[in-house]
Amino acid sequence: MRPMSEPTYFILASLLDGPLHGYAIIKRAEELSGGQVRLAVGTLYGALDRLASNGLIAIDREEIVDGRPRRYFTITDDGADAVTQEAKRMAQAARIVVRRQPGTVTS
Amino acid sequence: MRPMSEPTYFILASLLDGPLHGYAIIKRAEELSGGQVRLAVGTLYGALDRLASNGLIAIDREEIVDGRPRRYFTITDDGADAVTQEAKRMAQAARIVVRRQPGTVTS
DNA sequence: GACGCATACTTCGTCACTCGATATATGCTG
DNA sequence: CAGCATATATCGAGTGACGAAGTATGCGTC
Numbered sequence: 001m002r003p004m005s006e007p008t009y010f011i012l013a014s015l016l017d018g019p020l021h022g023y024a025i026i027k028r029a030e031e032l033s034g035g036q037v038r039l040a041v042g043t044l045y046g047a048l049d050r051l052a053s054n055g056l057i058a059i060d061r062e063e064i065v066d067g068r069p070r071r072y073f074t075i076t077d078d079g080a081d082a083v084t085q086e087a088k089r090m091a092q093a094a095r096i097v098v099r100r101q102p103g104t105v106t107s
Numbered sequence: 108m109r110p111m112s113e114p115t116y117f118i119l120a121s122l123l124d125g126p127l128h129g130y131a132i133i134k135r136a137e138e139l140s141g142g143q144v145r146l147a148v149g150t151l152y153g154a155l156d157r158l159a160s161n162g163l164i165a166i167d168r169e170e171i172v173d174g175r176p177r178r179y180f181t182i183t184d185d186g187a188d189a190v191t192q193e194a195k196r197m198a199q200a201a202r203i204v205v206r207r208q209p210g211t212v213t214s
Numbered sequence: 215g216a217c218g219c220a221t222a223c224t225t226c227g228t229c230a231c232t233c234g235a236t237a238t239a240t241g242c243t244g
Numbered sequence: 245c246a247g248c249a250t251a252t253a254t255c256g257a258g259t260g261a262c263g264a265a266g267t268a269t270g271c272g273t274c
Contacts, residue, residue, distance in 0.1 A: 147232070148234090157230095
């Protein structure tokens, strides 16, 4: 499998703590990244369709709030595996450049 | 600045240890990534042009070997800053998913 | 009450980039 | 001499990101 784009990665990462609907994913991604990642709506809904047909996420449930649909998505096992693998790939790639003090405690 | 693609990242990373010509970058990227990253030629030469016009790399020198040109590229200060920043971004993003033991010593 | 903003989803067009394929050319090895 | 590694150039197709505009509701405010 080839590298995952940043939007895709953050969508999956956002869903690791439980199902969310589209707009909430945008907020969660922004929160997780410390305000760095702002998912564009066009990117989000397109990516959501793609990820659902790839089986990395699935529709959890659909609610009607104020007469408008709100669709919740869950990450699948495949999706969770994919983000985890991608996280490892990124950490590995980062290490190639930042190769001193691998144990620098930042958090 | 928005996220860098994997090919771009590895091209810049390959040049951190000194100037290389196109084909050598492909080899170096494959080596650095432990055989994971195989830069396609179409990707490479296109990216090289783009990076040069963005000022992230520059032409170091041109040699003629066996009657054929061999163009060496160097990373610029801007390029080195960009990869370093990108490495940090990736490490940070990876941490969101793999959030235990931030100081795991792997190397 | 009209206006703007946050919420929430859809769709469209454009642009950037990846990548496989094709072309060109040389030297080495089987 | 065929095939592969080396080395670069270019093109066309496909994918995906993203801004914009459209639709719709509820809330606060002037």
